[in-house]
Amino acid sequence: MSATNTVFIGKKPVMNYVLACLTLYQNGANEVTIKARGRSISTAVDTAEILRKRFSTDVQVKEIRIDTEQVKDSETGATSNVSSIEILLKK
Amino acid sequence: MSATNTVFIGKKPVMNYVLACLTLYQNGANEVTIKARGRSISTAVDTAEILRKRFSTDVQVKEIRIDTEQVKDSETGATSNVSSIEILLKK
Numbered sequence: 001m002s003a004t005n006t007v008f009i010g011k012k013p014v015m016n017y018v019l020a021c022l023t024l025y026q027n028g029a030n031e032v033t034i035k036a037r038g039r040s041i042s043t044a045v046d047t048a049e050i051l052r053k054r055f056s057t058d059v060q061v062k063e064i065r066i067d068t069e070q071v072k073d074s075e076t077g078a079t080s081n082v083s084s085i086e087i088l089l090k091k
Numbered sequence: 092m093s094a095t096n097t098v099f100i101g102k103k104p105v106m107n108y109v110l111a112c113l114t115l116y117q118n119g120a121n122e123v124t125i126k127a128r129g130r131s132i133s134t135a136v137d138t139a140e141i142l143r144k145r146f147s148t149d150v151q152v153k154e155i156r157i158d159t160e161q162v163k164d165s166e167t168g169a170t171s172n173v174s175s176i177e178i179l180l181k182k
Contacts, residue, residue: 041133045174049159053172064155066178068140081144083136087157 005029009036009044017047022055025091031062034087037069041085048087056091063088096120100127100135108138113146116182122153125178128160132176139178147182154179 007020017034024032036044052059065086072079098111108125115123127135143150156177163170 039130039133041136042130042174045132045157045176048157049172049174053159061157064157066136066139066152066155068144081140083133083140085136 005031006033006035007047009034009040009047011040014043014046014050017043018050018055021047021051021089025056025059031088031090034089035084037071037084038082041083044085044087048089051089059089059091061087062090096122097124097126098138100125100131100138102131105134105137105141108134109141109146112138112142112180116147116150122179122181125180126175128162128175129173132174135176135178139180142180150180150182152178153181 005024007017007024009017021032021034034044034047048061052061063086065088067084067086068081069084070079071082096115098108098115100108112123112125125135125138139152143152154177156179158175158177159172160175161170162173
């Protein structure tokens with residue numbers, strides 16, 4: 001799977017990310033990975049659920065991985081742990 | 092798996108839920124399910140990650156399920172969709 005088939009979830013409205021996934025499928029992708037960290041994790045789940053329940057009923061959750069990433073604060077230099085999620089969706 | 096081995100994530104500090112999971116394991120549980128809805132989903136992932144990275148390195152993620160639940164507003168009577176997550180941890 002190429003890196004271009006990944007949608008990173010941030011703080012935008014959830015429909016932006018649903019649209020990003022739909023665009024990837026439209027361009028011929030079979031698998032799309034949704035990635036998020038910290039508070040955006042719930043938006044990642046929202047994106048996957050809206051996509052497969054409302055738009056593409058042929059999209060299925062293939063795998064969900066959770067992990068911990070170390071994030072370094074650019075101002076203080078302190079590192080902190082943040083949870084992350086990867087939701088792999090296939091058509 | 093009995094229903095008593097489920098930890099529901101709400102708005103309390105994440106360590107409360109980590110402690111709840113540890114207590115279940117202490118009482119002999121082999122599998123613990125963490126459930127959350129909406130904005131609490133990221134706290135559910137935090138709970139699982141803190142538990143297996145910092146406290147019980149023998150705890151593994153067995154399965155993660157995401158779904159959509161219908162929630163009815165008790166005041167307006169309107170139903171809305173909310174995402175949910177279930178993280179199944181085994182020892």
